[in-house]
Amino acid sequence: MVNAIEINDVSVQYDGNFVLENTSMNIPYGILMGVIGMNGAGKSTLFKVIMGLVQPVTGRVEICGDPPSVSQKHGHVAYVPQNELVDWDFPVSVYEVVMMGRVGLQNIFKTPSKEDREYVENALTKVNMMDFVGRQIGELSGGQKKRVFVARALAQGADILLLDEPFAGLDAVSEKSLTKLLVDLKNEGKTVILATHELTSLPDICDQVALVRKTIVAYGPTKEVFTRELVSKTFDGIMHNLKFDN
Amino acid sequence: MDIIQFIVEPLQYAFMLKAVVVSIVVGAACALLSCFLILKGWSLLGDAISHAVLPGVVVAYIIGIPFSIGAFFFALLAVVMIGLIKTNTKIKEDAIMGIVFTTMFALGLILISKVTSTIDLTHVLFGELLGISDEAAIYTIGTLTLVAAIILIFRRSFLVFCFDVVHAQSVGMRVRYIHYAFLILLAITITGSLQTVGIILVIAMLITPGSTAFLITKRFPVMLQIAVVVSVFSSVTGSYASYYYDVSTGGAIVFLQGCIFLLVFGYQTILSKMKLKTKVQQMS
Numbered sequence: 258m259v260n261a262i263e264i265n266d267v268s269v270q271y272d273g274n275f276v277l278e279n280t281s282m283n284i285p286y287g288i289l290m291g292v293i294g295m296n297g298a299g300k301s302t303l304f305k306v307i308m309g310l311v312q313p314v315t316g317r318v319e320i321c322g323d324p325p326s327v328s329q330k331h332g333h334v335a336y337v338p339q340n341e342l343v344d345w346d347f348p349v350s351v352y353e354v355v356m357m358g359r360v361g362l363q364n365i366f367k368t369p370s371k372e373d374r375e376y377v378e379n380a381l382t383k384v385n386m387m388d389f390v391g392r393q394i395g396e397l398s399g400g401q402k403k404r405v406f407v408a409r410a411l412a413q414g415a416d417i418l419l420l421d422e423p424f425a426g427l428d429a430v431s432e433k434s435l436t437k438l439l440v441d442l443k444n445e446g447k448t449v450i451l452a453t454h455e456l457t458s459l460p461d462i463c464d465q466v467a468l469v470r471k472t473i474v475a476y477g478p479t480k481e482v483f484t485r486e487l488v489s490k491t492f493d494g495i496m497h498n499l500k501f502d503n
Numbered sequence: 504m505d506i507i508q509f510i511v512e513p514l515q516y517a518f519m520l521k522a523v524v525v526s527i528v529v530g531a532a533c534a535l536l537s538c539f540l541i542l543k544g545w546s547l548l549g550d551a552i553s554h555a556v557l558p559g560v561v562v563a564y565i566i567g568i569p570f571s572i573g574a575f576f577f578a579l580l581a582v583v584m585i586g587l588i589k590t591n592t593k594i595k596e597d598a599i600m601g602i603v604f605t606t607m608f609a610l611g612l613i614l615i616s617k618v619t620s621t622i623d624l625t626h627v628l629f630g631e632l633l634g635i636s637d638e639a640a641i642y643t644i645g646t647l648t649l650v651a652a653i654i655l656i657f658r659r660s661f662l663v664f665c666f667d668v669v670h671a672q673s674v675g676m677r678v679r680y681i682h683y684a685f686l687i688l689l690a691i692t693i694t695g696s697l698q699t700v701g702i703i704l705v706i707a708m709l710i711t712p713g714s715t716a717f718l719i720t721k722r723f724p725v726m727l728q729i730a731v732v733v734s735v736f737s738s739v740t741g742s743y744a745s746y747y748y749d750v751s752t753g754g755a756i757v758f759l760q761g762c763i764f765l766l767v768f769g770y771q772t773i774l775s776k777m778k779l780k781t782k783v784q785q786m787s
Contacts, residue, residue, distance in 0.1 A: 308669075308672075308673040309672075309673065310669065310672055310673065326675075329672075329673060329674060329675035330675045332674050332675075334673060335673070336669060336670060336673050338667070338669065338670075343667070344542075344666070347542060347665075347666050348542075348717065348720065348721045348722055348723045348726050349662070349666060349723055350722065353723070354666075357663050357666070357667065357670065358674075360659070360660070360663050360671065360674060360676060361674025361675050361676065362674075365657075365660075366656060366657070366659070367657075367659035367660055367663075368659075393721040393722075395721075409670075413674060
């Protein structure tokens with residue numbers, strides 16, 4: 258069986274500087290992976306490459322066996338943006354945002370069909386947000402905001418979910434319930450990949466970890482990769498208050 | 504004089520009837536576009552393009568083609584130049600817009616002062632709705648009806664584009680096409696509005712109605728409707744004010760829009776203060 262994501266010797270350049278160099282990684286279906294690294298290490302670029310928003314100068318990316326341009330049309334990959342990158346005053350309701358998950362599959366006029374509505378309602382039920390369909394998105398709590406965008410990803414029919422800093426700014430309760438949602442999705446076969454700075458809870462949530470520093474320093478099962486030695490290598494050794502199993 | 508006579512009497516004159524119809528179409532098209540512009544944070548772009556069309560008007564006059572075509576060409580030129588400088592330097596977009604539109608506007612001033620004295624600068628800058636020619640009226644009504652129709656038909660795509668361009672791109676929407684389609688619609692709207700309110704005041708038409716509607720509602724479809732109602736009301740009332748009191752038409756339209764915005768703002772500020780007060784009283 259092909260992997261959910263295969264990244265083969267990918268390099269990305271911005272303004273003549275390499276932000277990712279000779280990066281390779283295979284991500285199997287149905288795992289929860291944490292992507293960690295310092296700010297500016299290339300986590301966002303890695304996500305952009307997977308979404309097909311950035312063209313690598315070398316190498317090859319395959320999403321569910323297809324190049325990103327093809328996988329975009331199928332809606333295989335969905336992106337859940339950082340909270341601070343969303344305009345929360347935008348006059349759209351929860352329902353309308355989740356419906357935006359369907360735009361790639363709709364005709365040119367983007368008129369919602371009955372099937373679209375079913376997808377949206379199922380997605381909202383799944384993330385437990387059906388009671389908030391009419392709310393303007395700015396009127397939600399931090400955790401609810403995240404759920405709406407996860408619902409948009411589900412409405413899109415995505416198999417792979419990319420989440421950028423999903424736990425930033427969440428209280429402990431919201432973090433716990435979002436984690437449960439992500440684990441549930443993984444257990445249903447979705448591939449969930451999150452870029453995060455929450456290193457303490459990482460070993461409890463993630464099956465696999467990828468360490469990023471201009472390239473993939475290491476990736477694989479959390480137990481093998483989330484070690485003092487490799488994490489120090491990724492973060493310049495400033496990791497005193499972290500506990501490691503081994 | 505009763506109210507019906509007040510409204511109907513001016514319409515007996517062809518120029519006034521024409522002016523009212525044109526102002527309705529311009530008001531509606533600008534209002535629809537303004538909702539997207541202010542949400543996307545592109546208000547300044549409307550400002551830039553509208554100034555940049557001035558040399559186009561003069562060049563069109565010199566070579567004897569319709570003003571709108573010359574204006575449209577220079578509008579596109581401004582957009583292309585802004586894009587070109589942005590992709591090749593690290594200068595922020597607002598600064599680039601400022602440089603491009605003032606330079607082109609200045610070129611327009613030079614051309615007017617040197618080449619011809621028959622173009623009335625104030626008409627280009629502030630419009631001449633009550634004196635609009637038949638051809639100009641037909642052009643404006645035709646193009647802006649088309650613009651309004653396109654915006655309404657593709658409103659959902661434009662909304663996704665304004666709200667979350669990364670998502671739009673990641674599900675395979677052609678955001679580059681949407682981006683340019685949007686800019687071309689903006690350029691057409693500005694050139695079409697040239698004779699109505701002029702290139703300075705069209706900026707207000709492209710910002711104020713959407714902003715007023717944004718104050719009132721949190722639902723986008725309602726926002727579109729409110730913006731159109733406010734804008735068309737201001738346009739028609741402004742035309743009448745101009746007829747009865749002999750004041751600048753563009754000035755009257757835009758001033759009215761600004762007043763409505765301030766009224767809504769004032770009403771809402773007082774309302775929220777009062778709500779806060781009752782809440783505090785209930786708590787204590």
